[in-house]
Amino acid sequence: xxxxxxxxxxxxxxxxxxxxxxxxxxxxxxxxxxxxxxxxxxxxxxxxxxxxxxxxxxxxxxxxxxxxxxxxxxxxxxxxxxxxxxxxxxxxxxxxxxxxxxxxxxxxxxxxxxxxxxxxxxxxxxxxxxxxxxxxxxxxxxxxxxxxxxxxxxxxxxxxxxxxxxxxxxxxxxxxxxxxxxxxxxxxxxxxxxxxxxxxxxxxxxxxxxxxxxxxxxxxxxxxxxxxxxxxxxxxxxxxxxxxxxxxxxxxxxxxxxxxxxxxxxxxxxxxxxxxxxxxxxxxxxxxxxxxxxxxxxxxxxxxxxxxxxxxxxxxxxxxxxxxxxxxxxxxxxxxxxxxxxxxxxx
Amino acid sequence: xxxxxxxxxxxxxxxxxxxxxxxxxxxxxxxxxxxxxxxxxxxxxxxxxxxxxxxxxxxxxxxxxxxxxxxxxxxxxxxxxxxxxxxxxxxxxxxxxxxxxxxxxxxxxxxxxxxxxxxxxxxxxxxxxxxxxxxxxxxxxxxxxxxxxxxxxxxxxxxxxxxxxxxxxxxxxxxxxxxxxxxxxxxxxxxxxxxxxxxxxxxxxxxxxxxxxxxxxxxxxxxxxxxxxxxxxxxxxxxxxxxxxxxxxxxxxxxxxxxxxxxxxxxxxxxxxxxxxxxxxxxxxxxxxxxxxxxxxxxxxxxxxxxxxxxxxxxxxxxxxxxxxxxxxxx
Numbered sequence: 001x002x003x004x005x006x007x008x009x010x011x012x013x014x015x016x017x018x019x020x021x022x023x024x025x026x027x028x029x030x031x032x033x034x035x036x037x038x039x040x041x042x043x044x045x046x047x048x049x050x051x052x053x054x055x056x057x058x059x060x061x062x063x064x065x066x067x068x069x070x071x072x073x074x075x076x077x078x079x080x081x082x083x084x085x086x087x088x089x090x091x092x093x094x095x096x097x098x099x100x101x102x103x104x105x106x107x108x109x110x111x112x113x114x115x116x117x118x119x120x121x122x123x124x125x126x127x128x129x130x131x132x133x134x135x136x137x138x139x140x141x142x143x144x145x146x147x148x149x150x151x152x153x154x155x156x157x158x159x160x161x162x163x164x165x166x167x168x169x170x171x172x173x174x175x176x177x178x179x180x181x182x183x184x185x186x187x188x189x190x191x192x193x194x195x196x197x198x199x200x201x202x203x204x205x206x207x208x209x210x211x212x213x214x215x216x217x218x219x220x221x222x223x224x225x226x227x228x229x230x231x232x233x234x235x236x237x238x239x240x241x242x243x244x245x246x247x248x249x250x251x252x253x254x255x256x257x258x259x260x261x262x263x264x265x266x267x268x269x270x271x272x273x274x275x276x277x278x279x280x281x282x283x284x285x286x287x288x289x290x291x292x293x294x295x296x297x298x299x300x301x302x303x304x305x306x307x308x309x310x311x312x313x314x315x316x317x318x319x320x321x322x323x324x325x326x327x328x329x330x331x332x333x334x335x336x337x338x339x340x341x342x343x344x345x346x347x
Numbered sequence: 348x349x350x351x352x353x354x355x356x357x358x359x360x361x362x363x364x365x366x367x368x369x370x371x372x373x374x375x376x377x378x379x380x381x382x383x384x385x386x387x388x389x390x391x392x393x394x395x396x397x398x399x400x401x402x403x404x405x406x407x408x409x410x411x412x413x414x415x416x417x418x419x420x421x422x423x424x425x426x427x428x429x430x431x432x433x434x435x436x437x438x439x440x441x442x443x444x445x446x447x448x449x450x451x452x453x454x455x456x457x458x459x460x461x462x463x464x465x466x467x468x469x470x471x472x473x474x475x476x477x478x479x480x481x482x483x484x485x486x487x488x489x490x491x492x493x494x495x496x497x498x499x500x501x502x503x504x505x506x507x508x509x510x511x512x513x514x515x516x517x518x519x520x521x522x523x524x525x526x527x528x529x530x531x532x533x534x535x536x537x538x539x540x541x542x543x544x545x546x547x548x549x550x551x552x553x554x555x556x557x558x559x560x561x562x563x564x565x566x567x568x569x570x571x572x573x574x575x576x577x578x579x580x581x582x583x584x585x586x587x588x589x590x591x592x593x594x595x596x597x598x599x600x601x602x603x604x605x606x607x608x609x610x611x612x613x614x615x616x617x618x619x620x621x622x623x624x625x626x627x628x629x630x631x632x633x634x635x636x637x638x639x640x641x642x643x644x645x646x647x648x649x650x651x652x653x654x655x656x657x658x659x660x661x662x663x664x665x666x667x668x669x670x671x672x673x674x675x676x677x678x
Contacts, residue, residue, distance in 0.1 A: 056541035056542070056543060056544075057512075057541055164629040164630075165629075166629050167629070194396035194397055194568065194629070194630055195396065195568065195570070195609060195612055195613055196396060196608060196609060196612050196625060196626035196629075196630070196645075197625070197626075197629050197630075198612070198625075199612035199613075199614070199623035199624065199625035199626075200625040200627075202614065202623055203622065203623055203625060206622075221541065221542065222614075223542070223616055224571075224613070224614040224615055224616040225614050227614065227616060228614040228615075228623065251616070261543060262542060262543060263616070264546075265542040265543045265545065265546035266542050266571065266616050267545070267546075267549065267569065267571030267572050267574060267575040268571060268574060268575070268616060269570040269571045269573075269574050269598070269610075269613055269615065269616075270574055270598055271574040271575075271577075271594045271595050271598055272595065272598070272599075274574065274575060279546060279550075281543075281546050281547055281550055282543045282546075282547075284497075285511045285513060285514070285544065
């Protein structure tokens with residue numbers, strides 16, 4: 001039902017995931033309401049695939065990451081990794097699941113224990129999951145992992161503060177690889193890095209994926225990086241996926257007005273023609289997730305909004321005759337508009 | 348008191364500026380001879396990665412370098428022909444406050460949390476003795492609405508924490524524009540913002556530039572922001588200027604190998620993902636700069652001469668300025 005092009009047994013299958021945080025209002029704590037950080041998120045991720053996840057701050061990206069890693073439990077919904085339900089698992093099953101999904105954090109400065117050497121940081125996981133590797137092979141494996149991520153074997157005995165941001169991110173990737181995961185969740189892995197170093201880490205991730213068949217859930221706000229690394233892209237707005245599909249179609253034929261606005265907002269790294277570039281500038285900020293607008297959540301900032309948008313919430317489904325799933329009543333009209341515009345440009 | 352300058356005279360001229368800081372691990376050379384001019388009504392981008400010295404340059408112009416631990420070792424900063432480094436502190440404050448304004452990256456840290464934003468903008472007029480209390484408040488409201496804050500009269504009474512990140516940045520811009528400065532220094536003004544909000548702020552800054560005829564120094568690491576806004580670009584690396592070019596030339600015909608590397612390393616939104624070409628290694632620490640050209644250890648063109656001498660900033664065939672012994676050589 002989600003996307004026919006994906007093989008029947010996806011690596012990760014997320015179904016109608018909800019995560020609400022309670023907010024107390026009023027001096028006596030009465031009148032409880034909830035921040036609906038995730039409000040029905042469904043998607044699939046195939047083995048060896050990269051799904052880019054984009055959206056503005058507050059859209060629920062980080063909550064999704066935390067909930068998937070089971071750093072918090074969902075309010076409703078389910079997620080299955082390799083056929084195992086993440087939230088009902090316990091004991092050895094849960095331990096195995098945790099091993100199969102690893103994470104690379106945004107801030108390489110806070111992700112390491114400053115008193116651990118690199119070797120200790122990487123090996124720590126094997127103490128918890130000793131079945132992965134017998135102790136005698138661990139030092140050699142550390143060397144091997146460091147080489148794979150482009151560091152030198154002698155780096156194993158150094159401490160995190162001796163490394164630059166890019167090098168630390170490489171150590172973070174080596175640590176994530178230590179447990180031979182099937183899925184690595186990358187939460188803004190390159191946004192803290194300088195441009196010249198960012199490209200090194202992006203290339204490293206691509207190489208590792210090719211060699212090991214890893215799947216990535218790649219969360220980022222930089223759309224150019226997402227376009228570069230992803231096979232499919234999901235766009236989130238206020239706790240929901242508003243559009244999802246193959247990367248080429250998201251970037252050339254987006255049918256959701258929010259995706260279009262997001263793409264048109266990115267500054268283009270080429271000054272030629274900037275005077276004539278038209279840009280969709282959205283008014284205002286995203287509304288509060290405590291009381292999202294009725295119907296379509298994007299309608300308060302949308303230039304296409306009609307009456308139906310405030311009454312009926314648009315479903316995420318195929319609307320434009322290509323691989324995209326779009327949650328907009330006027331997706332087809334938008335797609336035609338984009339097509340016509342492209343023709344004008346070609347002519 | 349305002350001094351008028353000829354349009355072709357630089358509004359601000361920085362000459363051979365050297366700044367260092369004392370630290371427990373030795374002397375950190377943050378700026379090693381930085382020179383550039385800011386022309387009338389232009390947007391000049393200072394482009395560089397962390398540690399390149401772009402923010403220290405701004406701090407030096409604004410007189411925000413604490414001495415010690417900082418020390419301005421040499422150089423001149425000429426504003427209207429007067430050297431800011433050699434005038435009395437009181438005079439400098441008066442001059443800088445009226446003629447030069449600064450927009451910080453982190454608006455939440457730059458605003459006072461315990462006063463309403465309107466009061467904070469009006470404070471500018473009170474300090475500079477321009478307007479009465481009520482006129483100052485009225486002017487603050489006008490400025491807020493000029494930078495695109497809806498219901499400005501109401502919002503002027505609210506506190507910084509009640510504003511979103513983009514709105515706070517607008518407050519910062521309103522405050523910077525209050526005294527109609529001739530120079531606005533914007534230090535990473537959109538870095539902490541979401542792209543849609545970044546687009547709003549860029550549009551606001553562009554509009555202000557047309558309306559006010561001010562000159563802007565835009566400090567950023569983002570090639571996209573540079574391409575959208577800048578007229579000329581100063582590329583910094585290791586506390587030195589490595590390339591100066593007008594924005595079109597910089598993107599079409601970069602001369603310095605670092606600039607070339609930066610453009611090749613940038614993932615593009617307008618093209619499919621072929622393999623990125625990263626620059627090997629990482630930016631040097633200002634505490635341990637390599638001898639000669641600071642880019643040498645990462646440079647594909649490096650030869651012996653690069654370790655021996657610092658290449659001077661010299662005119663290239665395409666009229667850019669480049670600090671490289673082999674400018675324009677394909678890498």
